[in-house]
Amino acid sequence: MELYEAINRRRTIRDFEDRIIDMDIVKKILSAGLKAPTNNHLREWEFVIVNDKKERSKVLNLKDMTNPDECDKMLDGFGMTDTDQRGMYHIAMPKQFSMLYNSGCLILPFFKMREPLLKPTSLSSLNEFASIWLCIENILLAAAAEGIFGVTRIPMTEELEHIKKTVLHPDDYAMPCYIALGYPSNNAKIPVQKVINVEDRMHFNQW
Numbered sequence: 001m002e003l004y005e006a007i008n009r010r011r012t013i014r015d016f017e018d019r020i021i022d023m024d025i026v027k028k029i030l031s032a033g034l035k036a037p038t039n040n041h042l043r044e045w046e047f048v049i050v051n052d053k054k055e056r057s058k059v060l061n062l063k064d065m066t067n068p069d070e071c072d073k074m075l076d077g078f079g080m081t082d083t084d085q086r087g088m089y090h091i092a093m094p095k096q097f098s099m100l101y102n103s104g105c106l107i108l109p110f111f112k113m114r115e116p117l118l119k120p121t122s123l124s125s126l127n128e129f130a131s132i133w134l135c136i137e138n139i140l141l142a143a144a145a146e147g148i149f150g151v152t153r154i155p156m157t158e159e160l161e162h163i164k165k166t167v168l169h170p171d172d173y174a175m176p177c178y179i180a181l182g183y184p185s186n187n188a189k190i191p192v193q194k195v196i197n198v199e200d201r202m203h204f205n206q207w
Helices: 003-009 021-035 053-059 070-077 083-095 123-145 155-167
Strands: 045-049 106-112 149-154 177-182
Touching: 003 021, 003 123, 021 106, 021 123, 053 106, 053 155, 070 083, 106 123, 123 149, 123 177
Parallel strands: none
Antiparallel strands: 045 106, 106 177, 149 177
16 A cells, blocks of 8 residues: 555554454564664564453553533533533444454554653653554555554553553553554444644744
8 A cells, every 4th residue: 555545544543353463474464563763773562462352351450431511511521611522432332342342453563761751851862662553654644555454542641550450561661652553343333533734734944
């Protein structure tokens, strides 16, 4: 698939077919991730793949928010007024657990830290964090090129503590998000993508 086509096709999907992704394709997608730019040239990234459903239920320490009123109350608290943005959250919140549990492949990406992520001493201290997100975007684009779509979820503090206990990753590695990949179900809900005119976001020489 041509690059711009893959970029245009990449969409966030939270409803998956009950279909495992072939491991050769997973390796191909992760290899694309490992081609991403990195701050220190070492690409100190590791991937924990959790495809056994019993193991997934151990790893996933979260639940879906299925009450629409609770969701609206939360969005009001965020001061969220854009209808497209609210629509995306209404699709997302009821599926925080199910989208990860039912995906064709659940990947936990990890990056090596120089210092605690939430206590950086300078902006450059976040280089490792920035680099892993370049890797994740490569993964999502490579997946789209294979006809596979997915979703990321940034974990809460208690989820990270639980993952540390279950996955047993080294102390100097951190997980920025979950990556759930899979083949979209026939009735998959796709959020309305906000249309941005690029010229409205371009500035020359000064803001």
